[in-house]
Amino acid sequence: MMPKSRTTVSLLLLPLVLWLPCLPHILGQNVVPFEYHDYSQVTQVLREFHQNYSDITHLYSIGQSVQGRELWVIAISDNPTVHEVGEPEVQYVGNIHGNEVIGKELLLHLLEHLAGGYGKNGTISSYLNTTRVHILPAMNPDGLQGSLEGDCYSSIGRENARSYDLNRNFPDKFEVNTQPIQPETQAIMNWTRSIPFSLSAIFHGGAVVANYPWDNTPLGQNGPSIYSRSPDDDIYRHLALTYSENHGTMHQGDICSGDFFEDGISNGADWYPLRGGMQDWVYIHGECLTVTLEVSCCKYPTQDQLGDHWTQNKNSLIELLLQVHRGIKGQVFINGTDVPVSEATVTIGDRDNTFHTTSDGEFWRILVPGQYSVTVSKAGFSSETRTVIVPGNLTFSAVIEDFYLVENGTSSAPNASVPSLTFIITSTLICLLKVKTVF
Numbered sequence: 001m002m003p004k005s006r007t008t009v010s011l012l013l014l015p016l017v018l019w020l021p022c023l024p025h026i027l028g029q030n031v032v033p034f035e036y037h038d039y040s041q042v043t044q045v046l047r048e049f050h051q052n053y054s055d056i057t058h059l060y061s062i063g064q065s066v067q068g069r070e071l072w073v074i075a076i077s078d079n080p081t082v083h084e085v086g087e088p089e090v091q092y093v094g095n096i097h098g099n100e101v102i103g104k105e106l107l108l109h110l111l112e113h114l115a116g117g118y119g120k121n122g123t124i125s126s127y128l129n130t131t132r133v134h135i136l137p138a139m140n141p142d143g144l145q146g147s148l149e150g151d152c153y154s155s156i157g158r159e160n161a162r163s164y165d166l167n168r169n170f171p172d173k174f175e176v177n178t179q180p181i182q183p184e185t186q187a188i189m190n191w192t193r194s195i196p197f198s199l200s201a202i203f204h205g206g207a208v209v210a211n212y213p214w215d216n217t218p219l220g221q222n223g224p225s226i227y228s229r230s231p232d233d234d235i236y237r238h239l240a241l242t243y244s245e246n247h248g249t250m251h252q253g254d255i256c257s258g259d260f261f262e263d264g265i266s267n268g269a270d271w272y273p274l275r276g277g278m279q280d281w282v283y284i285h286g287e288c289l290t291v292t293l294e295v296s297c298c299k300y301p302t303q304d305q306l307g308d309h310w311t312q313n314k315n316s317l318i319e320l321l322l323q324v325h326r327g328i329k330g331q332v333f334i335n336g337t338d339v340p341v342s343e344a345t346v347t348i349g350d351r352d353n354t355f356h357t358t359s360d361g362e363f364w365r366i367l368v369p370g371q372y373s374v375t376v377s378k379a380g381f382s383s384e385t386r387t388v389i390v391p392g393n394l395t396f397s398a399v400i401e402d403f404y405l406v407e408n409g410t411s412s413a414p415n416a417s418v419p420s421l422t423f424i425i426t427s428t429l430i431c432l433l434k435v436k437t438v439f
């Protein structure tokens with residue numbers, strides 16, 4: 001009797017078993033389980049999200065790994081396939097070291113949170129209507145495939161398939177990097193140059209700290225650990241603190257054995273200098289503020305810890321996204337026309353760095369609250385300097401300041417010095433965000 005009974009029960013359950021994998025589709029949304037996703041499973045999750053949220057997602061590849069795996073990116077926004085003029089772009093990159101896997105999983109859960117919240121949660125909807133977020137869960141899929149769950153400390157799987165550490169493979173600001181540029185690195189470089197990213201985060205494991213440029217120093221990676229201050233040190237400290245203070249434990253600074261980071265943040269080279277890091281390259285060549293987020297003491301913890309990691313990082317991931325709307329943004333035009341000026345330089349005070357306008361004349365500068373002198377200049381035009389106040393409250397738009405440059409040899413047209421009405425509007429109409437309670 002028993003065998004017959006078991007058979008009957010099994011047959012009765014069969015339709016249910018076959019139906020279960022379809023459940024997320026039937027509910028009209030995806031659910032990412034707290035289980036590890038290898039390369040093919042990451043690909044599958046991204047495809048399903050794109051299928052179920054086709055209006056707000058765009059799935060694309062930025063290139064291939066050494067072993068031919070696609071480097072998948074999913075963009076999420078109200079209009080995900082194009083850059084919309086004035087909208088800032090954010091880049092989140094996981095798994096640059098193949099054996100540091102928590103960031104990859106966090107990014108899949110973040111995708112679920114954003115996609116599932118669009119149209120239901122007011123803050124998520126407003127954010128995605130004013131911002132495009134690009135998520136690359138696995139930058140080093142070849143290394144990932146060779147990594148081992150439970151391996152906290154080894155370097156197995158860290159490098160790409162040609163044994164290059166991708167976070168030592170970028171051209172360096174301070175010293176010559178003789179490493180041949182790897183396909184994964186080249187893909188990141190091409191991608192970063194093709195989209196005007198304003199904010200980037202790169203996820204690692206092996207520590208719990210929010211780290212910011214510079215990663216190298218004038219003395220090089222074999223020199224001492226010293227604070228290597230970038231021109232945007234104030235806003236970098238703010239971005240790093242945003243992550244650590246909203247994280248479940250990072251701000252305590254002593255989460256991993258033997259480490260102590262005051263407030264859970266560190267200047268990169270003050271921790272240890274390194275040559276060829278992605279962070280410094282994206283900052284310089286992407287003209288994009290970039291932080292490195294170390295999110296787990298163990299590089300590849302056991303799967304049962306994934307839920308806790310999401311809980312610890314969820315608010316931080318979202319709070320950091322919102323910071324892209326801090327500071328100023330605008331467009332630069334030829335005075336008296338609606339013709340944009342591309343490749344104009346936008347300088348904040350005496351900060352020794354250069355940000356350029358896009359082909360639509362756009363610029364973004366993330367800034368902490370305060371008063372700034374903003375200068376826009378380009379050869380062949382008279383430069384213009386203006387004082388701008390960045391408020392403390394956070395909104396879905398930076399302060400908008402458009403500039404109208406007068407071509408040399410021409411007279412100034414009426415709108416050369418018109419105060420920005422948009423600044424007044426954004427300062428008065430925008431609503432305050434209290435993210436912890438809203439999300």
Ligand SMILES: [Zn+2]
Pocket residue numbers: 097100203204205206
């Ligand atoms: Zn790493």
